[in-house]
Amino acid sequence: MRNIDAMLNPRSIAIVGASSDGRKLNGRSLRFLLEKGYAGAIHPVNPKYDTVAGLPCHPDLEAIPGPVDLVIVAVPAREVATTLESAGRKGIPAAIVFSSGFGEMGEDGRRLEREVAETARRRGIRLCGPNTLGLINAFERVIATFSQYANGDTPAGPVGFVTQSGAFGTAIAALARRRGLGLGYFVNTGNEADVDVVEVMRAVVADPRIRVLAGYIEGLKDGPGFQRLAEEAMAAGKPVVLTKVGRTGAGARAAASHTGSLAGVDAVFDGAVRAGGMIRARNEEHMLDIVEAFTGLDALPAGRGLGLVTQSGGAGVLMADRAEELGLTVPVLAPETQAALAKVVPGFGATGNPVDVTAQFLADPDVLRESVVLVLEDPQVHMGIIWLQLMEAHVDVLVGLFEEIRARTSKPFLVCWVAATDEALTKCRERNIPVFRGGEPAVDAAAAVIGYAESRRRLAADRPQRIALAPPPVTLPERAGLVPTLEAARLLGDAGVPLTAARFARDPDEAVAAAQELGFPVAVKIESPDIAHKTEVGGVRLGLADGAAVRDAVTAVMKSARAHRPDARIEGVVVQAMAQGDVELVIGLKHDPVFGPVVMAGFGGVLVEVLKDVAVRPAPVTRVEALGMLDELRGKALLAGVRGRPPVDREAVARLICAASAFAAGAGPRLTEVDLNPVLAGPAGVVAVDWLMVLD
Amino acid sequence: MRNIDAMLNPRSIAIVGASSDGRKLNGRSLRFLLEKGYAGAIHPVNPKYDTVAGLPCHPDLEAIPGPVDLVIVAVPAREVATTLESAGRKGIPAAIVFSSGFGEMGEDGRRLEREVAETARRRGIRLCGPNTLGLINAFERVIATFSQYANGDTPAGPVGFVTQSGAFGTAIAALARRRGLGLGYFVNTGNEADVDVVEVMRAVVADPRIRVLAGYIEGLKDGPGFQRLAEEAMAAGKPVVLTKVGRTGAGARAAASHTGSLAGVDAVFDGAVRAGGMIRARNEEHMLDIVEAFTGLDALPAGRGLGLVTQSGGAGVLMADRAEELGLTVPVLAPETQAALAKVVPGFGATGNPVDVTAQFLADPDVLRESVVLVLEDPQVHMGIIWLQLMEAHVDVLVGLFEEIRARTSKPFLVCWVAATDEALTKCRERNIPVFRGGEPAVDAAAAVIGYAESRRRLAADRPQRIALAPPPVTLPERAGLVPTLEAARLLGDAGVPLTAARFARDPDEAVAAAQELGFPVAVKIESPDIAHKTEVGGVRLGLADGAAVRDAVTAVMKSARAHRPDARIEGVVVQAMAQGDVELVIGLKHDPVFGPVVMAGFGGVLVEVLKDVAVRPAPVTRVEALGMLDELRGKALLAGVRGRPPVDREAVARLICAASAFAAGAGPRLTEVDLNPVLAGPAGVVAVDWLMVLD
Incomplete structure (x- = not known):
């Protein structure tokens, strides 16, 4: 398959079914391209007209003089395949099909969609859609969309946004614009008859002008491609922030009725996101909060210590609460820092952490500036949040102050400005200062940034081990179904899994x-x-x-x-x-239809059965990844030793997870399921005392 | 103690330390009272002036002719007690002390604050503050505050808001105003030397013009008063929505350094909120979302079934996810409903639930209106959410449509309008239609409304049992410390707790x-x-x-x-x-400094030790409350029977909890701790196999 550069950055565009009515679906993209100054050639195609919007209009694609990179197709569903045949004869490498009436319309539509996909494949055309709103490359003013989003400004910027939903994606793009986040790319992938969300994200993140990638996902088809996306984005130093719906059973059922395909096992997606150092947002607002934080920060935090400077003690408490819930620390500041702060902060303020400078700083802005700089200089603080509210009359002073702070520190900080005026928000964002509407959203965004920084360090250190992973192929018995216990034991034992x-x-x-x-x-x-x-x-x-x-x-x-x-x-x-152990674990292997072999770890008994407390990763995993899985479990304190017991040998547990995961990767798709349950772990090691293996 | 009516609704106000400079702390309240048309008498007091802002100015309080209901005190801290003496001689029943420099300023300040409190008590003056921003009664235009919030409009409305934080409370009030939520009362309680947040909330909720009460809390002193607030609000049909900081250890430490007092055990506060049918919000935004939902709804939902109508399949999935996480249902619609919807919704939409009407409804608004009405008529649906985005050009049509829907249904519904214009938000709110910025906030608000409706029903049905609760007094041994096992067994056994x-x-x-x-x-x-x-x-x-x-x-x-x-x-x-049981529970009793006797229940082992999965209530509890505690536990599925075991006898567990809680209530403050651990429960009953009792 050829790449999709011609689709994302075409030098010339044909529009089949073009209309000069800029309000209609088949007229909007043409109007946008003209209004926003697309520099390439634009070729309307419509046998009904000689000219459209002042441009020469051609009866068909083959009548266009010169090469065409991209064709936008806005004709009735049953005419799309014919149009693509014509595009193929013309040698056009990419098409965007706005037309609906395909897979979303039942069996007849699905048949039509298969025909369109087959035509595109045969003709060597990369296809976006059908049933897509299209795409925008704002750098090159390629406005190949009929989305409402393009009705307003579509300024270019460092954020790439790819969405599987048209309507929801349009709303998210509009929300991004309101925050002053420039979307370099906006791409809706529609029914994904050919190009899918993963391929588009990989192409967008490869653009050097893009610094942060955001994605709205309903269901993935290409797990390995998703893992490569993660690797490529990490290598390029670009955070990937994703919202995926279908987290729960109810959501997955709703998604199945919506997309016509299961959303996949959400825990597997989640594990792949964590493995790759990507970031999963709960919803569109959380995603944009995180994107805003990344676009405004020059440096990543070197640790988990938050420094909180507020003008309200209560707001500091609220943020400290949230920080603890998210596993961040709000360290008590060093005595020297507190002594220096005591000279600056009023007596009824607070100099621990959170630091409360009180409203007094309005009389003397130095108080806020010097307090923040002192807090950020504390060696235990790695990232700052400045909390303030209202202050309509002091916007310029405050924004100036933030810029001074930024000039004096190398550590990242965010601003939380509750009930800020539009003027205040705009002035912050014009200066690339991330600004949040509340303390919890600010801490949530800080946690995402800190988590990403940790992932970067972890993945960089673990890179040689990841590259060295080469699970040997496993020869499985021919017979499908349950593998006899001793044969399963031999297979797992040979793979290095300790068994009784x-x-x-x-x-x-x-x-x-x-x-x-x-x-x-x-x-x-x-x-x-x-x-x-x-x-x-x-x-x-x-x-x-x-x-x-x-x-x-x-x-x-x-x-x-x-x-x-x-x-x-x-x-x-x-x-x-008989074996002994202090803690019961459950280690499982599965073949996921999207991600292939995956490994799962959890604590036996109530935690896995009642609370579904499991960590999942695509297999194979390294030692560091296996240890990361254990850290992710809510019951992880069990490994540290409960009721005075000595700690469990975590390294031995990690070795078992690694060995099992390598077995799954080596065994391939016939390995339907392995269930090591229970695995007994203690200070002296780990052993599986029961195992179940099922082959396809 | 006399009530605080004179403070909240004074017929005349004196301002000691008044200034005609309306920008200064001691001039602002006077300016606000004049500008906003307070109808009572205003008496500036300042020996330096003959007139202030055109009003006769008096040298001291006693020189004022006629009675004064409320005195605002804005003099240096060391002069406050003298001013209160003078107010006492004048017979003024209420004072608001803006002055700072008290408890928040270390030991000297605390001494000064005790002196002020003692003076007020001796003189029969009810005191708000010191170190408070003051209060607003917007109905009577009593603007006895120097808060920035009063710089803008302070329209009266059905929401009462009481806050322990000045700065944060001001920001929350400003956010409420932006949503068009009229605050009938805004009260900041400051250092609470006399009147505390609970007393103010009880007075505010008693005002018939108030329909919803919101509160920002850092720490309570009066647990029993808080329980009475809950009862009074429930009896009056008024939801109470609270944000309390200090949820976590980190938060509690920050709160201790901020307020100078421990925030109390958060789990106990949480249990009291649940027991009373109040609603706890995570943060200020969540609180206002819930308040907005309540002010806009005429009816409460009769069950947990959500009907979701969207123009984006993905948004429906996101909301279904969130609904499941919060324990709501998104029921598959009845066949008749789906058949009726199929005649209305386009073929590429969806007629299950979520219902996706697609963007087609713009061509025919009937599609949306009829879809929502059909969904709300489904017997399994108790509340609706309409999700849409942008639609700048269709605001009037849509808002009109919402009004038509409201006229045709008796079931409550919310609107989620992502990236709505200010015009759209304003028009919805002017018509009292609750409108949310995203699907998750809308579902969160719906969950709060549904939870409140369930609490109302539960508490109404349980009212006779609650009233009948009359734990007999318990005679405890004289000796402090650990009670001998057999003596503890006799005490607990007499109270009806089953023991081996x-x-x-x-x-x-x-x-x-x-x-x-x-x-x-x-x-x-x-x-x-x-x-x-x-x-x-x-x-x-x-x-x-x-x-x-x-x-x-x-x-x-x-x-x-x-x-x-x-x-x-x-x-x-x-x-x-020896005893047997399928499930281990832990039941505890404690004496909480704020709430008195409390009972705690959780599952033994990892759930309580590692995950702190416990439910807490002020003691004593009824059977219904005890069952509610069990339902609240994350591990509650254990009671339904795991691994094919029969269900645990929940009624027997509830009886044990009730008996233990009655014992705690009867025993009084000397009962420091009782720990029943483990309690073994099974299908045939429940028994405590180990017990520990400690007396003060």
Whole structure:
């Protein structure tokens, strides 16, 4: 497939179905291109007219003299394929299809869409849409869209925005403009019959004029491409901030009815975002808050310490609350810093952190300026937030003060200005000072910036290990379905996953012999290719202390399994050594339709079953990534040792996760599922005591 | 103490330290009173002037002819007490003290503040402040404040707002004004030397012109008053929406340095808010979103079903996500509703729920109106949200449409209008249509309204039970410290708390006899007035199957306890019957300095230890409240039965919580702590197997 440069940066554009009525869908893009001064050639195509909007109008694409880079198609759905054939004959490399009436319209539409995609592929045309609002490259004034957004100014700027939703994307673009965020690109990918959101994001982030990429996502098709996007953006030093809907079951159901395709397992998407050092925003406002912070900051914070300077003690408390919830610190300032602040801040203010300069600074602006500079100079502070409110009469003084602070410090800071006037917001943004409407949004944005800075450092340090990841191919058994316990043990053991010793036994005698070999106490578990969940059929007996107990247990589990599942083929039992551990983990492997092999880790019992507290990553993972997964779990304090127990060997847990993830990556798509549950972890190491493997 | 009517609604106001310079602190209130047309008498007091701002100026308060209801004091801190003496001689019942330099200024200031408070008390003056911005009663144009907020319009309206922070409160008031929310009252309570935030809120909510109460809180002193506020507001049908800072440890530390007093245990405040059917907002913006929703709704929703009508599928998904996170439902619409919608909505839209009417409705506004009405008529839908974006050119059509919808339905609905113009927002708000900037804020506000409606129903049904709560007084032992296990068992058992049978034994022989009486297996636990946490000294042995095991266990626990705590007085052991249960709970009682006796419930193990998943209520609680506590726990699914187990007997758990809470209420402040941990619960009932009681 050729790249999509001709689509994003065409030197000439043809518009099929062009109209001179600039209010109509098929007239708007032409009007925008003319009004906003697109420098390339514009070729209206419509057999009904000789000229359109003062330009020569051609009866068809082939009648256009000279080359055409991009064709905008705004004809009825059933005429689109014919138009693309004509575009192919003309040698046009890219098309944007505004027309609707495709996949979104049921089976007939889907058939039409497949035909259009096939035509484009055969003719070597890269296609955006159908059912798209189109795109804007504001740098080159390519306004190839009929979006309401283009009704207003579309100033170029360092933000690229790619959206799978037209209507919602238009609103987000308008909100970005209100904040003075220049969108260098605005692209709606529509039905994605050819070009998808990932490919567009990769192309946009490659533009050197783009510094931050924002994306609105409903569902991904290309997981590996998404991972490459993350790598490329990280290498280029450009944050990627994404809103993806379909976080919950209800959302996923709504998304399925909306997009006609499942949104994918949200936890897998989330894991891929974290793995790649991208940033996930909760909603459009949160996304733009984060984008605004990034566009206004020259430096990234070197740590998690927030310095809060306010004119209200309560606002400081509110921000400290939010910082703690997000895992940031609000360090008590060094004695020297506090001593210096005490000379500046009024007696009824506060010099710890938050620092409360009180409204007195209006009488003497030095108070605020010097306080912020002192706080930012404290070695434990890595990023600052200045909180203030109203101050209609003091906008110029304050904005000047922020600029002075910026000139005197190398550490990043944000401004939170509650109930600011439009004048105040505009003046801050004109000077590239990120400004927020409330303390919580400001702390949320700071947390995203700090998280990104940490990801950058982590991924840079871990880069050699990531590059070195080369999971050896795994030869899986031919047979589909449940893999016999001992065969699964051999496969996982060869891959370096520690498992308790296990023996297969056909009858009580063999089981006793196995137990003697393993050493008592042992566990006995039913073995059947038809029984995945052994506990549910009464097929497990634990802590058997001697031969008699083993003999009884074999009889009992076989009887119970037969009673529960008369149809199941019972092959015997597995005898296992008993293992010990302070903490139960669950490690899982799956083949995700979008991302391929993925690894999942969580704590066993209530945390994973009731609270769904799991961390997910595309496989394979490095040691650092595996440790990152453990840090992400809400129950992570369990690993530090609860009730006076010594800490769990985190490195051993990470090794197990790495080994399992490498196995998944080596095994490929036939590995449907591996469930290591429970994995027992303690100070002396880790071992899986039960495992389940299913092949496709 | 007399009530504060004279402070909130004075017929005449004196201003001590008045200035005719309307920009100065001591001139602003006078200017505001004159400009905004306060109808009562205004008496400037200042020995330096004969007239101020055209009014006769008096040398002191006693020189004023006729009665004075309220005196505003704006003199240096050290002169405030003298001024109050003079006000007392004049018979003035209320004072607002703007002056700062009190408790916020260290020990000298605190001494001065005590003196002021004592003077006011002795003279029968109700005092707001010191260090307050003052208050506004916009109905009567009492602008007794120097807050920046009064620089603009201060229209009267149905919202009362009371704030412990001056600067932050001013910003919140300004934000409320921008939304067109009229603040009938704005009160800043300052240092609260006399009148506190709770008393003011109770007075404001009693005004029939107030329909919604908003509050910004840093720390409460009067827990019982806060509970009465909740009852009074609920009885009057007025929602109370509160922002309290100091949610986290970091926040509480910041609050301590800011207010000079601990914010109190946040979980207790939170429990009191839930118990009273009040609403807690995360921050100022969330609070105003909820207030806006309440002021615009005529009816409360009868259930949790949200109907979402959008012009963007993605926005519908985003709102469905948020609804699920907040425990709301987005029900699939009835077949009849969907059939009716299919006749209205374009083919590429969606008729489930969310309903996507697409941008087509611009061509035919009937599409949106009829869709919303159909969705609201669906029996499973109790509240609607209409999502749209931009539409600059269609504001009047849309606003008209919302009014038509309102006229045709009795169910409440909100509008989410992303990137709306100021004109659109203003026109909606002029018509009392709540309008939100994004889908998540709209769903958050809907959740608050739905939660309030549920609280109303729950509290109304539970009212007879609440009134009937009359915990009998409990006679506690005289001795402070750890209560002996059997004495604690008697106290708790008499109160109706189910406990495992227990016997005291001084030596192995007595222990074996006790075990035989109780029946094997048993547990043996060390008994010492100096050892609260028996496990930590190796003082517990469980599951002892026979006399020999009991004998060994007694020797072992005594030896271990002596080794760990050579100083401890070992009195013997407690022998207990072993109990069984599927789920471990922890039930606690404490005496909170603000709220008095409180009861706490959580799941044992990781949920309470690692995730702090607990529900708290002021004691005593009714059965309904106890069940509500269980529903609030994140791990509540455990009670429904995990891994195929039958559900836990929730009623039995609730009975235990009620009994324990009644014990706490009857015992009074000497009961420092009771810890029932673990409490074992299963399908057949509930029993506490370990208990700890500490007295003051």
